[in-house]
Amino acid sequence: MKIITVPIPELFSYGQNLVYLKRSPNECMYRIEADRIYKAISLGEANAVIEVSEAEDGGLRVEIIGGVAEQYYGDNILEAIEEYVVDWFDLKRDLSPFYEIAASDPLLKETVDQFYGLRVMGIPDLFEALCWGIIGQQINLAFAYTLKRRFVELYGRAVEANGELHWLFPKAEDIALLTVADLEPLRMSVKKSEYLIEAAQNIVSGKLSKETLLQGECLKSAEALLVSIRGIGPWTAHYVIMRCLRFPSAFPIDDVGLHNSIKHITGMDRKPTKQELLKLSAGWGGWESYATFYLWRLLY
DNA sequence: GTCCAGGGATGTG
């Protein structure tokens, strides 16, 4: 048994992030029981199954409960796990500028109070983030979770710990070799199957990587590279930049969920137009992804 | 049967 404690920043609420993580009972990339999160993570060659909970001092208690034999717990593994958790919960972000903006924003003012301490939870694995974006296009969330589960259970790998199975997301290397016929049992559109396979091929070929996308820390160039790939439009590009690359200025402005949130919070009888969205978000400068993430929370 | 869901591609002005 090995335990590490990850310190948390100001303006962080474990409970709020937990509520977000619990949003679908059909989630297959982690399991939550008694406010503890169980997840298998891939660390290069090694895997680990971790249990995350709130430590008594408010930090995050991370226990390795499987996936890697104890004699292999080197400092590098422990560091990699801590890094993963820091990235996953976006713990390096100083939220105070966002809350300052939100305090005088009509859409965000009460929203940030309601979800105080919520972070944009990440999807650190680029291929997983891309697939989740592609799978989620133009279908309802419940069906998206079902498709993801089928995909993971068919082509991912399970790691056992304490008698439970924990799934690792399929690897791009494996998916790149498939044909659309191999994805037919998932019952998603043929186009989506093509997009998933092509995304995998672009990662395997090296055209697409987290390193390349982060180069220069330029949202515009990352967006341009993502959009150049078939099946990735502006929405998916910004979604990936938000959840995986973690630019706080990513802004999936075409998102139907965001439109519904704004319709709900303003009491409009219709969804906002693009012009209205631009006007309403004009003051979010640099924090669009946090604004979007908080507004999404109004939907469930 | 109808409508829509956390869009994308392609074509046109």
Add this chain to the structure above:
DNA sequence: CACATCCATGGA
């Protein structure tokens, strides 16, 4: 660049 049109599939 802004817009129109077609596309694809399951669930409520």
